[in-house]
Amino acid sequence: xxxxxxxxxxxxxxxxxxxxxxxxxxxxxxxxxxxxxxxxxxxxxxxxxxxxxxxxxxxxxxxxxxxxxxxxxxxxxxxxxxxxxxxxxxxxxxxxxxxxxxxxxxxxxxxxxxxxxxxxxxxxxxxxxxxxxxxxxxxx
Amino acid sequence: xxxxxxxxxxxxxxxxxxxxxxxxxxxxxxxxxxxxxxxxxxxxxxxxxxxxxxxxxxxxxxxxxxxxxxxxxxxxxxxxxxxxxxxxxxxxxxxxxxxxxxxxxxxxxxxxxxxxxxxxxxxxxxxxxxxxxxxxxxxxxxxxxxxxxxxxxxxxxxxxxxxxxxxxxxxxxxxxxxxxxxxxxxxxxxxxxxxxxxxxxxxxxxxxxxxxxxxxxxxxxxxxxxxxxxxxxxxxxxxxxxxxxxxxxxxxxxxxxxxxxxxxxxxxxxxxxxxxxxxxxxxxxxxxxxxxxxxxxxxxxxxxxxxxxxxxxxxxxxxxxxxxxxxxxxxxxxxxxxxxxxxxxxxxxxxxxxxxxxxxxxxxxxxxxxxxxxxxxxxxxxxxxxxxxxxxxxxxxxxxxxxxxxxxxxxxxxxxxxxxxxxxxxxxxxxxxxxxxxxxxxxxxxxxxxxxxxxxxxxxxxxxxxxxxxxxxxxxxxxxxxxxxxxxxxxxxxxxxxxxxxxxxxxxxxxxxxxxxxxxxxxxxxxxxxxxxxxxxxxxxx
Numbered sequence: 010x011x012x013x014x015x016x017x018x019x020x021x022x023x024x025x026x027x028x029x030x031x032x033x034x035x036x037x038x039x040x041x042x043x044x045x046x047x048x049x050x051x052x053x054x055x056x057x058x059x060x061x062x063x064x065x066x067x068x069x070x071x072x073x074x075x076x077x078x079x080x081x082x083x084x085x086x087x088x089x090x091x092x093x094x095x096x097x098x099x100x101x102x103x104x105x106x107x108x109x110x111x112x113x114x115x116x117x118x119x120x121x122x123x124x125x126x127x128x129x130x131x132x133x134x135x136x137x138x139x140x141x142x143x144x145x146x147x148x149x
Numbered sequence: 150x151x152x153x154x155x156x157x158x159x160x161x162x163x164x165x166x167x168x169x170x171x172x173x174x175x176x177x178x179x180x181x182x183x184x185x186x187x188x189x190x191x192x193x194x195x196x197x198x199x200x201x202x203x204x205x206x207x208x209x210x211x212x213x214x215x216x217x218x219x220x221x222x223x224x225x226x227x228x229x230x231x232x233x234x235x236x237x238x239x240x241x242x243x244x245x246x247x248x249x250x251x252x253x254x255x256x257x258x259x260x261x262x263x264x265x266x267x268x269x270x271x272x273x274x275x276x277x278x279x280x281x282x283x284x285x286x287x288x289x290x291x292x293x294x295x296x297x298x299x300x301x302x303x304x305x306x307x308x309x310x311x312x313x314x315x316x317x318x319x320x321x322x323x324x325x326x327x328x329x330x331x332x333x334x335x336x337x338x339x340x341x342x343x344x345x346x347x348x349x350x351x352x353x354x355x356x357x358x359x360x361x362x363x364x365x366x367x368x369x370x371x372x373x374x375x376x377x378x379x380x381x382x383x384x385x386x387x388x389x390x391x392x393x394x395x396x397x398x399x400x401x402x403x404x405x406x407x408x409x410x411x412x413x414x415x416x417x418x419x420x421x422x423x424x425x426x427x428x429x430x431x432x433x434x435x436x437x438x439x440x441x442x443x444x445x446x447x448x449x450x451x452x453x454x455x456x457x458x459x460x461x462x463x464x465x466x467x468x469x470x471x472x473x474x475x476x477x478x479x480x481x482x483x484x485x486x487x488x489x490x491x492x493x494x495x496x497x498x499x500x501x502x503x504x505x506x507x508x509x510x511x512x513x514x515x516x517x518x519x520x521x522x523x524x525x526x527x528x529x530x531x532x533x534x535x536x537x538x539x540x541x542x543x544x545x546x547x548x549x550x551x552x553x554x555x556x557x558x559x560x561x562x563x564x565x566x567x568x569x570x571x572x573x574x575x576x577x578x579x580x581x582x583x584x585x586x587x588x589x590x591x592x593x594x595x596x597x598x599x600x601x602x603x604x605x606x607x608x609x610x611x612x613x614x615x616x617x618x619x620x621x622x623x624x625x626x627x628x629x630x631x632x633x634x635x636x637x638x639x640x641x642x643x644x645x646x647x648x649x650x651x652x653x654x655x656x657x658x659x660x661x662x663x664x665x666x667x668x669x670x671x672x673x674x675x676x677x678x679x680x681x682x683x684x685x686x687x688x689x690x691x
Contacts, residue, residue, distance in 0.1 A: 044391075069187060069270070071310025075386045078307055082425060096180075098171065098188050105306035121174065128167040131156055133300040134375075135427040136307065143156045143300070144429035147436065 014110040021060040048076035055085045065093035074106045081107035081137035097121045107137035151296050151440045153261045161258045169251035193267030198564050201245040204267040209277035209295040210238030210515040217502035219260045221495040234491045238515040271309045272302035276318045278326045279516040283524040285472040288340050291321040293438040308382045312389035313397035328633030330362045333399050346370045352403035355603035359639045360400040363408040375428050380418035444510035450475035451529035463546040479523040482545040486582045487575050490556040491519030500541040550587040552578040559599030566599035568616025568623035576653045593673045609633035611674040613640040625652035658688045
């Protein structure tokens with residue numbers, strides 16, 4: 010269930026299909042990536058996707074962070090959802106990598122999530138969000 | 150030295166608040182230990198055999214007297230009055246209480262220090278050459294580059310849940326004092342057609358499968374470096390093995406797919422990443438470099454008086470040439486005979502801070518060999534420095550000799566260890582306590598690990614000792630011929646292991662073989678490489 014969503018458009022109702030199923034038939038508009046899947050396989054189809062769900066079976070498995078950035082760097086504008094073992098202290102990094110909705114398996118305390126997202130005013134490095142890296146602030 | 154601006158300070162302050170919040174949620178039961186573990190690890194907090202251990206970052210091993218005094222203060226106030234300097238140029242405290250941690254981090258933040266990413270499966274503290282800025286052979290000071298990397302890697306959103314830990318070293322000399330090619334990424338700064346850039350080595354490491362990093366790129370320009378590293382890390386994050394913790398380091402990925410395939414994948418990723426505009430302009434490297442400008446050297450070149458024979462021995466062993474005439478690099482040994490390698494009391498830490506402030510333009514360095522360096526000492530002050538060190542029991546003249554042992558904390562502290570390291574180090578140092586004998590043996594790098602994870606760098610020892618558990622009994626394997634320097638090599642196991650006293654005897658026999666067979670000014674490792682294992686084996690097992 011989507012617990013946190015940082016977009017204003019309508020939630021996609023269509024259930025997401027696996028990457029293999031999508032590449033086979035492909036009129037779906039929602040797809041789900043497992044950690045093993047190559048996010049770049051979706052790049053030719055990004056225009057017609059409204060939801061990409063990235064699975065985090067274990068929070069320690071960080072492949073989904075790269076998948077998210079690859080999709081955003083390729084211009085994907087639709088909903089990018091982190092689903093699975095998503096915890097309070099990973100959400101800020103996930104936001105920076107381009108995720109804008111979260112479906113944690115175990116419900117999270119919204120206050121703790123809000124605090125976790127508010128700890129840092131700046132970031133040292135550019136990523137998939139709109140945060141201006143500190144080096145750029147220094148040099149204008 | 151680098152000084153924080155408001156942005157840097159805000160980052161460490163925010164980290165303190167964040168970690169305080171995390172500890173509160175953990176204590177309240179909102180997080181399981183399994184969920185808390187990677188968070189506390191990314192703040193350098195381990196749960197060891199007897200207590201929590203806190204590892205504090207000393208970026209590229211550089212610190213000033215104010216920071217050094219803070220380390221002494223923390224030892225005094227929150228620990229048992231000492232700290233342990235590590236092979237990663239950091240310091241760790243062995244007896245920390247969880248409830249004190251946020252306060253310790255808050256105190257550290259007041260002197261621009263932190264424990265960020267000193268553990269965990271993320272990019273760790275950047276290490277470098279302890280003689281940076283003072284070495285005659287460097288093409289540039291590597292520390293501004295290391296600082297640039299520190300900032301880039303701090304709270305990196307994509308690379309904080311890597312398959313395994315990730316260590317980066319930066320050097321700028323052909324002499325490698327930082328074991329650069331035994332890192333996940335080793336950077337050697339070089340000048341090509343007048344332009345500075347980095348030779349990039351990827352996939353080195355020790356642990357249970359030691360590997361020397363192959364060169365992946367002969368020259369990456371300064372303003373491409375972060376994009377290039379980002380590409381290196383992304384390939385690893387996506388394709389590094391996650392099915393087996395022992396095969397998760399990048400060295401295994403590169404070993405399995407081959408350096409050529411890895412190089413090609415990185416090149417493709419780099420071509421893409423470079424378009425994203427994530428590289429700071431050269432002006433940022435210049436801004437950082439300004440903090441590392443040479444100190445205001447005195448023109449006088451006064452050679453020290455060598456009349457005191459003990460002082461002269463220390464000069465010859467622990468003091469190294471400086472790029473500035475009239476100055477010297479002082480190495481302070483944390484390896485007293487019979488002591489614990491790398492340990493220093495709060496009083497000793499304060500003494501070293503005072504000496505740095507008075508005699509070394511307020512700077513100190515921590516070395517990967519677990520010693521301390523005063524990088525800018527005027528030669529005319531050397532005698533005063535030596536006297537003060539001797540007073541504090543810090544004047545052992547054994548740099549790079551057999552008693553200058555690297556040892557991990559071993560089974561005395563560490564929850565991963567199979568055997569104790571410290572008592573073996575103490576016994577070997579005591580066996581060779583006679584300084585004439587040590588000097589006669591010359592440079593002999595002896596390194597001890599208490600388990601296969603190799604934190605004591607035994608693979609890189611001219612003589613390496615690995616403690617293993619053999620049916621409930623501590624057993625020690627010997628390896629010969631390793632090196633972490635520019636002649637980098639991995640030591641080879643010489644044969645069956647020994648008990649604690651047996652390994653000390655075997656080391657002694659090896660030194661006797663060396664003395665009998667050495668030619669000219671060969672070091673132990675040179676003789677071993679020339680004559681091979683057989684004569685040593687015969688003496689030890691025959």
